[in-house]
Amino acid sequence: MSIVTVQLGQCGNQIGHEVFHTLCSDIRGTHGLCSRKENQSYQDACKERFFWEEESGVPVARAVLVDMEPKVISQTLSMAARSGCWKYNNQSHFCQKQGSGNNWANGYSVHGPRHKESIMNLVQKEAEKCDRLGGFVTIMSVAGGTGSGLGAFVTQCLRDAFPASFILNHVIWPYGTGEVIVQNYNCVLTLSRLYRSADALLVHENDVVHKICAQLMNIKHISFRDVNQVIAHQLGSVFQPTHTAEGGPNYSRNPLGDLMETLVPHPEFKMLGLRNIPHIPESSLPYSTFSWPGLIKHLRQMLIANAQMEEGIDWQVRPPPAGSSSRSTRKPLHFNASVANLVILRGKDVHSVDLGSFQDPSLYPSWLNPQDALNAWRTPRAFNKYEKSASLVSNSQFLLKPLDSAVGKAWNMFASKAYIHQYTKFGIEEEDFLDSFTTLEQVISSYTSL
């Protein structure tokens, strides 16, 4: 089954490019560390999922590029073409001349309706190229105007046009100390809408990825390219082919569907976070070895302590004893409760790995069966030169704090009415803000009660 990616705004397009690049370079590598048959299977599955083939044999990404100004798309298209190993379809993009001015209302209420037909036509064309459509992934930031506002509108259109398809929003959370002054407004307006239309939201926080670049990768002058490459690696580690538990010898045909089924048991809980270990500078790879027990132990503690990377984990945090009700006893501080977890293992000896520690009932609320709450996907085919790689996609309280913080700041600003005139100018009224705040307070409340 194939996935169609919709890249929205500067961020969405810059990241989308890195993702396809990572996927391509992974399958071209000779570091699969598995049988030739396995490798071939993996490559074929990846290609079917993300690319179609031109007559020349060059893989063409199954993607639609959308932006309201031309510079980024132009750069993205040419960078891909220059790589020589893959490209975008030159017809599969839509842009305008002016940008959205970081104005969510402009993206949602003006650009959305105005360009709906053109954009959905492109999406339809890409969807038709798929033998079987597995669903959509949109990539966008919540801080700006196009990715956030137009992105929210497009997600709604996708839901309307493809009611039976899976939709995953890959969402970028801006730096806390600001890239855009109205980013918290844009975030609140976007998330509330996405929550209604999409099946799940997979969130990456710039602050977190930045730390990974600084502390794990030892990059001195971190550029957005560096940040995007880490994100692309993490996404690749989730979306490259794997065998599901029941899947048998073949690669899973329905990655998005499997993802939703395992991770979103209840529509109130749709926020997914992603952790991937190990992540080290490429130059260190040949000199490092990792053991599965060590990796799994770290990954579990990263989940429990809400750590963002394998350095600086707080080992003092423990889940409460099993059987204690979540209401009566005081929860230990900082313990990160989960709704569902998906562990993805790639590389050497994956079948020997014991994931029992992730089925510990104390990780989950009492109304969940721990057996159902954990799922695992595996493949012996190594990913992106890592002999062993473990990813955790988690529906947990990971994002509670940043979400609460963003809503709090947005509320504070809303109370003073600052910048509201910029939104009402394009048809978003105070009521729309209040609706969005209400939706998100509900989400915060749901996750807090875990």
Place this chain on the structure above:
Amino acid sequence: AVSLPFAVGQCGNQVGCRFWDLALREHAAVNKKGVYDEALSSFFRNVDTRGDGDGPGIYTGKICSLKARALLIDMEEGVVNGILQGPLRDVFDSKQLITDVSGSGNNWAVGHKLYGYQYRENIVEKLRRTAEHCDCLQCFFIIHSMGGGTGSGLGTFVLNLLEDEFPEVYRFVTSVYPSGEDDVITSPYNSVLAMKELNEHADCVLPVENESLFDIVNKINQMINSGKLGSTVKQNSLVTSSAGTVKTLQEKPFDAMNNIVANLLLNLTSSARFEGSLNMDLNEISMNLVPFPRLHYLVSSLTPLYTLADVNVPSRRLDQMFSDAFSRDHQLIQADPKHSLYLACALLVRGNVQVSDLRRNIERLKPSLHFVSWNQEGWKTGLCSVPPVGHSHSLLALANNTCVKPTFIELKERFMKLYKKKAHLHHYLQIDGMEQSCFSEAVSSLSDLIEDYNELDATKGGPRTDPSRLKIAL
């Protein structure tokens, strides 16, 4: 997306002239192949002078003849004629000019009411023609001074006109404010009358004071003459320099000051013209820096003022650039943002600077700055890959900050000094359409604006405690 500058009046046109010169220099440095590209199209049309004008192939392909997208308006001929006879003459054509002979006599009413009425049709027609050539018109820039008659009066008339004719296009105004020792006696009247128009019809105003420009020019000259830097300064990197432009002889002392303002506009539009990892367009500047419609006055600073010739720039020097952007002597008006209240701040970085440099410096400088309670982390940032000529990196900071207040208070005081005695009032009132109420409304508008800033300074923007959040019933 196209930005259309209007230079109105003597000062406006002198700055405008420097702007076009430096714009050509900047694009020549970046555009080695001589191909007419998207970046150039922001400010220039590509005209085939052999034929009738714009042919179909003119939008891509080689540069034939660049014509500035601009309107030059002056009620005296001296400055505009100078431009047309000078080395930039090929960049403009007569259809872009509106001139008269007698000037406005430093009288806002003459500029606004008399010439406004007289030239309205002419201006609208030329404006439409210029706009027709633009694929996508995003922004108008008005460049003018506040203290005289044409720039101030006719300039603000044009501002009104732009709002009427093109309500969806942003209006940015770069206004040169008169200093205390201005030799035009009526400059306070002209400025306050113009301020009312700016309050009501501009999207963003970038005030500039001659004193500040003068101080910056002096500072640079001192550094050079003291021999501390000597020949190691790259001439074309000076923010005051015309080196490498068409006009290489610095004839007037104002050229250096005007170059600073020209550089301000180039930097402001750089991220809209050139690529970068985090683009910042003009509509984003307006969106992020104007929290309430009337509070749209932005204090700007440009750093560095010059580059030393040595190529390796350690991080420390880069950080110095950020520190300087907040120092009093780099601001383009007499203001000290560090000791006043920020409503919002934008940093537009050009050149080889990465997001980590930006983050590090924001973290470092934040504690010493005071932000309004509802915008504690109110930073708007942009990263443009292309540095200005002669630099490897540069920074433009725009602050919506209560430090503009003293400038406005002084202006009001100078106005009242004249107005109480009714000095020179008759020169204004004898113009058709001018009444005493124009004056009282204007000073009232200025007073309201000052009150807005006072209130912010007093309350720091909000209640002491955060407003309580919505409660959800479980």
